[in-house]
Amino acid sequence: MTLREGARVSYAWKVASESLQLLILRYTAGLPIADLSQEISSVIAAFDVFVPLENPRPNEAHSLTITQLEAYVYVMWLLALCRLLGHAELVSAVMRWLDKNAEFNRGRDGLFEAVVEKLTGRKEPVERVLLHPAAYRPLAKATAPDAQDRPTLVKEFLDGWYKNMKDCYWHNTHTDKEGSSYFGYWAFEAALVTVLWDIDDTSYRDHLVYPKDLADWAREHRARSSPNDPSNTPAGAASSERQSYVPGGDPCPQAGWWFTVAQSDSRRYFEKGEIMPIIKGSRFGDTYWQRANEQDAPKHPGGQ
Structure with missing residues (x-):
């Protein structure tokens, strides 16, 4: 690779990686998730420019190769986002x-292949081995078909996440005097696994590095974003029993208990045909009401 070619590759990588960091920084700053949703395509476009410039020789590792921990994390973040x-x-x-x-x-x-299979339906034969076991073993266990107590395993992953990322360039950047390189610490891959495997995150949703509002937003919007995604079906449910998502302002299609992540403590009973309200000023953008799995609560207004 000539000096000029090397400079082009270096610049393209800088643009791509900084676009991802900026998106994460915006999430850290609390920008509306609906706005962030509009930015992810530009991040992917930036990496799309970088990858062809790499032009690696056959069987030669390069900067988006998951055998490297930093690259593995980047790839998992990109898939998650x-x-x-x-x-x-x-x-x-x-x-x-x-x-x-x-x-x-x-x-x-x-772990990577399990996530890819959930996302794409493509199955690649792989042993239950991990490239980065110290960091990712608990999360990998949470995706195993015979996994017991998935929430406990995800929480274990979150508890060790920051410590196990010590070799990544962004680790400990919050202590920089200028603070210029810090963009936030978020285990987006934990939220991805939580959504794809439909795991109850009650026990860890307030963890410091768990992006709970992003997971909530994804669950509310999953029927729109990927209607054929296997994760649209709650664990143990048939495909015909997928949860319903109704935009605010539309009539309720079925009497029962509904909730929206656009507002805390939103669970309430709607009669069929009743207009489902729009929650204004929510960080989650558009309001979508989701039919609750549990329908055993007292069926009267104000009952929880």
Whole structure:
């Protein structure tokens, strides 16, 4: 690679990585998730410019190779943000980059392949081995078909997440005197697994590094963002029993208990045909009402 080519690659990587960091920083700053959802496509576009410039030789590892911890985290974040921000269609772009160097990226990591299968339906044979076991073993266990107590495993992953990321360049950046390189500490991959495997996050949703509002937003919008996504079906439910999502302002299609993440303590009973309200000023953007799994509460206004 010539000096000029190297400079182009370096610049393209800087633009791509900083676009991702800026998106995360905006999330950290509390910008509306609906706004962030509109930005993820530009992040993917920036990486789409970088990847062809890499032009790695056959079987040569490069900067988006998941054998490297930092690259593994970046890839998991990109997949997570595409899915959680309602743009599952962008997952194929990320996978296209990784498949360019399949020798290093595919069939090497059990957690990664489990996530990819959930996102795309494509199954790659892989042993239950991990490229980065110290950091990701608990989360991988939470995705196993025979996993017991998935919430406990995700919480274990979150508890050790920051410590186990000590080799990443962004670790400990909150102590920088200028603070210029800090963009937030978020285990987006934990939220992705939570949504894809429909895990109850009650026991860890207030964890410091868990992006709970992003997981909530994804769950509310998943029927719109990826109607054929297997994760649209709650665990143990048939595909015909998928949860209903109704926009605020529309009539209730079925009497029962409904809630929306656009407002805390929103669970309430609606009669069929009753107009479901729009929650104004919510960080989650548009209001979508979700039919509650549990319908056993007293069926009268104000009953919880």
